[in-house]
Amino acid sequence: MVKSRTLYEKIWDAHVVERRPDGTCLIYIDRHLVHEVTSPQAFEGLRLAGRKVRRPDLTLAVPDHNLPTTPRRDADGHRIPIADPESAQQLAALERNAPEFGVRLIGDADLEQGIVHVVGPEQGFTLPGTTLVCGDSHTSSHGALGALAFGIGTSEVEHVLATQTLLLKQSKTMEVVVEGVLAPGVTPKDVALAICGTIGTAGGTGYVMEYRGSVFRDMSIEGRLTVANMSIEAGARSGLFAPDEKTFAYIEGRPMAPKGADFDAAVAYWRTLVTDEGAVFDKTVVIDAADIVPNVTWGTSPEDVVAVTGVVPDPQSFADPSKQAAAQKSLDYMGLVAGQKMADVAIEHVFIGSCTNSRIEDLRAAASLLKGRHVAAGIKHAMVVPGSGLVKQQAESEGLDRIFLDAGFEWREPGCSACLGMNPDKVPAGERCASTSNRNFMGRQGPGSRTHLVSPEMAAAAAITGRLTDVRELLNKKEGVVA
Amino acid sequence: MDKLTTVDGRAYPFGMKNVDTDIVIPAHWLKTISRNGLGKGAFEVLRKEPGNVFDDPEYAGSPILIAGDNFGCGSSREHAAWALGDLGIKVVIAPSFSDIFSGNAFKNGILTVVLPQDAVDRLLEVAKTDPIHVDLESQSVTTQFQDRFAFEIDPFRKHCLLGGLDEIGLTLDQSDVIDGYEARQAQDRPWIVPAAVA
The missing domain is CATH 3.30.499.10 (Aconitase, domain 3)
Structure with a gap:
């Protein structure tokens, strides 16, 4: 056998x-x-x-x-x-x-x-x-x-x-299972942040993850790219989704993909790429979709995750003394105090982009909130950086660039941009950014910069109100819009 | 990679403990595009101190570095090994090394020799005035004053250094196995080669 x-x-x-x-x-x-x-x-x-x-x-x-x-x-x-x-x-x-x-x-x-x-x-x-x-x-x-x-x-x-x-050397295997249905306003980014918050940034070290369960099956390819992207933030060098009909449809016709009979042969092989019934994972993590809410980070590690409706945690609430010290250091760096409501935190910068959230669906999601609205007075700088020239072109053909520009965002050329301080796009020291990127490390977006990781929808919401905001408040205000 | 069999010459009598890779090569050198030229940045901070061994003409061009405990700790940057290599160093002698550094050194053809502290102290003394002789085949460090210190080395690393074989070279020695894999893949999954783009 x-x-x-x-x-x-x-x-x-x-x-x-x-x-x-x-x-x-x-x-x-x-x-x-x-x-x-x-x-x-x-x-x-x-x-x-x-x-x-x-x-x-x-x-x-x-x-x-x-x-x-x-x-x-x-x-x-x-x-x-x-x-x-x-x-x-x-x-x-x-x-x-x-x-x-x-x-x-x-x-x-x-x-x-x-x-x-x-x-x-x-x-x-x-x-x-x-x-x-x-x-x-x-x-x-x-x-x-x-x-x-x-x-x-x-x-x-x-x-x-x-x-x-x-x-x-072969890695160990971990399945991350999320069953159920995501609530309106809850995005793949929130799922990724929930995983980081649940297992920690070292939770996946030494493992290759496989994302399983109805939430991941129902997710679009672009949403899956966001989740897989952040596998490394949970410690796993690699995170897998079993390819399915959505995957095959996404690939078909792309310039470097197999064509014609080659494509059919490839699909036949790809259909075999599923975990067998009875296969054993070294570790299993289960999260209920109903427990996942729009998330934000409060600290300087992607595991420092809290619901946008929550408060800045008290460092003393952590069991591990080294985590207590790290949390205090993070709060000092972030200029936050324990007990402060996340939704009261004012921001000065908004960055929509990076390999995590710069694809067309991300831009559509942000634009749908920004349409007919404008960034708040306290926002010094808001920008959208499409993930590629093709994403940019597609967005422009849909008029998304106009929506962003009219809302007070800058519309940029594609690149890694403000996700990391290697190019001119930086967040100034001591200033706060709602960012769709993947790392909130100290100095990541520029020396002294303060990063709050969020979904594209939450970044748009923060831009509109000038503070970290539960996107669901804005969704409810849009009549007839099914989120 | 050059073969490393024996190394004869003067040695930098450095001796400092817990030298991290930030000391070997500061972070601002990481934006370079070459692994050559990093010698200029090697020990940059220490070299601002007058009388440092690296700028003492007595030791200029020495192929051997004698250091203290835990050499190469800290960041995993491979630039540390590149910087030492660019400085002309072929052997580093110390009581202990960080694992990552000794791995990176090996990948770049640099021999790390672990000797007890008293042996290192003796070599630091000799190095001030006289050359040191390192023989990888017999796994020994000797001086002209009858000193002889034996050292251990992983047999695979020894084999690679003696033959001038780097990991890439070793894998390339198995080209036929890789050829075989590619032939099987071309048969089983011919679509794997990306479609050419005009």
Whole structure:
């Protein structure tokens, strides 16, 4: 009898090139995404050793982290130089390395350019059942399509470029089960934050997660991308969704996806990619959908999650003394006091973007709230950064850009933007941002910046009122709108 | 990677304990695009102090670094190993190393030698005036004054360093196994190769 296997075990087994006596496996890598920050030294290593990229056809390069989100070409089509010389140098290195090694580069001003984790699925580069790596921890995103996807370091980037393999030990498996139906105003981002809040940022360390249950089955592909993206915030390098009809429909017709008979053959294989009846997970986490509410973070770790209707927790309420100290430090940094209502917290900045929440559905959701409304007087800066040029184009064809602009938002060029302080988009020290990104670490959005992680809908709501706001209050005010 | 069999030469008599990777290479050097040139940033903060060993002409270009306990602790940045390599260091001798640093050093062809504190103290003394000899094959550190200190090393790492084999080189030695996998995959899942984009 064939042993029952989880989805992860099936993908793993299908990629073992060689199993060594100590359990380490040489694993084949089907897809490699490359960006400008973690690749320069890897390409240089190849050059110094006189090595080639083994499979340039399985490799795709796109710049995202360093790019300013202001226009990149002037009226004559000439590049507008990047002010930061080191950012410019990293971009130039990618533009030199990709053609030298035969790797396809999506250029900084191409329509297809965007955040690497938005581009992969959008181009049909990300496929179910593949192994996919990138020198970036949010590579977990691609698990939404059923790809075993995880972030790697620079030495590993070089190893994959040269050999199309990695030496790995198999992870443990964890199922995260959410059954039921999400209430109006509760989004995939709130589910992701609920998971971080429940198991903590180290809860998934050493595990590959699989998202199971009706909430995840009912979720759109874009919602799944948001959830899988934040697997790493709960400690798991990788998080999987079993591919289904929605996945196949999403992939069909995308530029780099299989076509015709190849697509049919692929779908036939993808249908086998489900966890077998009777397969055993090393760990199970169960969350009731009815318990998930619109969430916000109060501290400087993605596990510092509280309902928007809740209050800032008292550090003394944590059992672990080290967590008590960390919570106090977080509150000092965030400028919050225990017992303060989250909905009373005033904000100065709103950022809608990042590999977590910059896809078309995210923008539609935010725009639906902002239509006919305007950002509050206390908001110094609000911006929308689409995840890719194609997302931007789609949004513009739907008139979403007008809604954002009319509401007082800036409408930017695609990139990682204010999710991390590597480009000009930063939150000033001591100022507070409602952000759809994934990390609220100290200094993440710029030195001294204060980040509250929220869904796109909650970011829009905060922009409208100037404080963290329960989006359901605004939904109820819109007559005839079914949330 | 260059083969490492014996290393002969002067050594930096550094000796500092708990040197973290921020000391080896500060964070602002991480925006570089090369693993070369990081030698300029190596020990940047310490080198602001007059009389530091790294700027003493007596030790210029030494291939050996003698350090204190827990060398390379802190951040996992591979830049620390790159910086030492760029400085021309091939061997670091210390009473202990952080695991991550010694792994990164090995990946970059740098030998980390663990010796007891008294042996390290003796070598720090000799290094001030005379060269030191490291022999990987016989796993020993010797001086011209009859000192001889034996050290342990993982046999796999020793094999790799002696042969100049890096992990990528070793995997490439198995190209036929990878070829075989690709051939099977091309048969079973031909659609795996991305459609070409015009």
